[in-house]
Amino acid sequence: MISNTLIGIVAAIHVYIVVLEMVLWDKPAGLRTFKLTPEFAAQTKTLAANQGLYNGFLAAGLIWGLLQAANDFKMFFLICVIIAGLYGAVTVGRKILFVQALPAALALAALLAGL
Helix, strand or coil, rough: CCHHHHHHHHHHHHHHHHHHHHCCCCCHHHHHHCCHHHHHHHHHHHHHHHHHHHHHHHHHHHHHHHHCCHHHHHHHHHHHHHHHHHHHHHCCCHHHHHHHHHHHHHHHHHHCCCC
């Protein structure tokens, strides 16, 4: 139950990221969240949407794992999220470590502990 709740939270975070990157990138919420100028947001909108699509795949995999009660699916997609979060923390900013990787690591630990 605990692991499924945490996985649901990780999936919800990624759905929110999808919306930010695919819909709100060049809107006030996206500009504020990612600290972008309107000019930069306009130039990178397509790249952000592509990035958002990949985050959507992570969310979809986690949701599928929850719906199918498939621990192997859950584990695979949590590991993918952790790797993406670590890479983002190194290449973009440390905040990603706490927003993306840490929640996924906690969910993975709960899953492995059978919680």
